[in-house]
Amino acid sequence: MRGLAASEVLRRSLLSQVWGAESWVAVRCAGTYKPCENDTVSIVRKRGLDVLHDPIYNKGTAFPYSERERLGLRGLLPVKSLSMRMQVERWLDEFKYGRDYIDPANVKDEGITHEDCRRWKVLQELQDRNEQMFYHILLDSFEEMAPIIYTPTVGWACLNYHKLFRRPRGMYFSKLDRGEMAAMTYNWPSHEVDAIVVTDGSRILGLGDQGLNGLGISIGKLDLYVAAAGFHPRKVLPCVVDVGTDNVPLRADPLYMGIDSPRLKGDEYYDIMDEFVKAVMGRWPNAVLQFEDFSLQHAHPLLGRYRNHHLVFNDDIQGTAATACAGVYGALAVQGKLPPAIAEQRFVIVGAGSAGMGVTTMLSLCLIKHGQREQEARSQFWVLDAKGLITSERTDLTAVVQPFARQDEESSEGETLLEVVKRVKPTVLVGLSGVGKLFTQEVLKAMGEAQEQPIIMAMSNPISRLECTHASAQAATGGRAIYMAGSPQGAVEQNGKTICCSQANNMYIFPGLALGAHLAKSGVVSDLMLTAASEALPKLIPEADRKLGKVYPPLANIRAISRRVAADVIKTAHSEGKLHSKSALRELLRGDDALLDWVESMMYKPQYDSLIHLPVGIME
Ligand SMILES: NC(=O)C1=CN([C@@H]2O[C@H](COP(=O)(O)OP(=O)(O)OC[C@H]3O[C@@H](n4cnc5c(N)ncnc54)[C@H](O)[C@@H]3O)[C@@H](O)[C@H]2O)C=CC1
Ligand SMILES: CC(=O)C(=O)O
């Protein structure tokens, strides 16, 4: 490449990525060549993903429906069929302008830079080309890579999925597939799927309704399943169920590839979700199914619908709850306190949604476990939503929120966060509102005045939605806060001292939890399994890290963390009579080390195996 300008190198690399696709021909002959569709026939002896991965035959999103049916492509592409003209325009946008669709005014806030986007594209290209190498790099440099494939950069990837789209990944189900979903699962080439992450795109991180674009979060989560917990990349399946979107500007974008209609509601919505769950669990009965980023309206009802008889969990409700409890125990340890001290804490929870109420409910169970009575435990929580403090004056509370509505005389309906913090003097402040900068300097100062070491958990994602940054929390509290954030934040220098922080993200829990439940063949994911996952984390924090104020174990050890979580989940399954794997039982009976070794041995390791060609007709 010597002698070529950087822009020319980029152009050539982009051209090579679409080499063979018809859009390449159109670009090369711009102005003279009019791609003429459907007047010639090509014989193709491939089907499904093999067609999509063959640059001679691949048309990306341009396959018409009839062809999708003929070639077994249904479910392997977003529902909307784009013209080649649209594809070319999308591609030229990057070719000519190198666009990454970052709003320059927002770059600093969002914490995502042009460099992050470039890195995301480089990693994406590698994942499409060589998964062993992709996961090898991810695992080797987990702390560096996770913010690119996961939050915060994955938020940007979802916002722009329709513009960044190059190659499909995972399965796309839609309301147009009613009655066909079970058959469609057979278009997926793998008979073995161990983990599925599904979203309907209705609440992607704190970024709201992103429709079909939400598939990006299923992909990011499963990248972590593989890197963090050793699921095999061939046996994970990202899914989106496209039931429309209420994001009107997104629908109006000609490049948007999802269904152009408002979201389905009511029975029609649940019928489609039922069909989806039945289809994927029917085809892959050993898979664990994770619900991701469903809006408040559907998150709890869906979990309740399936959790007692399917191997499912909701990451935002349950994974986040286990993560937050572990964070509180970790913070108490930093304060030099033992776990029972949790029973003395006062919690202000900002955000009464899926995540906020999941956290509130599980924390209250921790208090009960450490000696509080149910009513007493509940009285140690003050929960706020967009309308302020929630009290029993409200008449529209769901069964999940109702037990935590304040009934005491001191509390008044709709009190602001600042008023509540000043009055209650909480020891722990948790943000799961999806609203950035909600913890103002005044709120943080009040926390610092009330507590020697206030525990501040700004757990919303991505970075623009953090309730406060690490720097602002330390500035307002004179560097005394024990701070955690949903998306990564750096250390802060104050008065010549380096103050560390931790990332309170459910990635500490969901990979190991899913692995444990899958290996145990437990059939369901129980509350006790979540408790076990949560309690596993604080024990893994090295003493030196604790002294630095860290409340979670180092992310660089993510495989060891997931292994411990998985082993403890398996043990809990055993104690609950839900351990249905004979191998897991055998190892468990041999002791903890044997169980840990066995879990490790079941984890995929990214490496180059010797490949053997097996001619068709010869059995494995
Ligand atoms: N760190 C982590 O591991 C996780 C973080 N999250 C983040 O938590 C946030 C919320 O997620 P969900 O609970 O699923 O959303 P949700 O939509 O179910 O709930 C949001 C809640 O915040 C409340 N809210 C909105 N504006 C508010 C305001 N100004 N003041 C107080 N409350 C306000 C709403 O009334 C609602 O109760 C998102 O940003 C998400 O990315 C979610 C799951 C895991
Ligand atoms: C981390 C996560 O699951 C969320 O922000 O929704």
Ligand SMILES: [Mg+2]
């Ligand atoms: Mg989520």
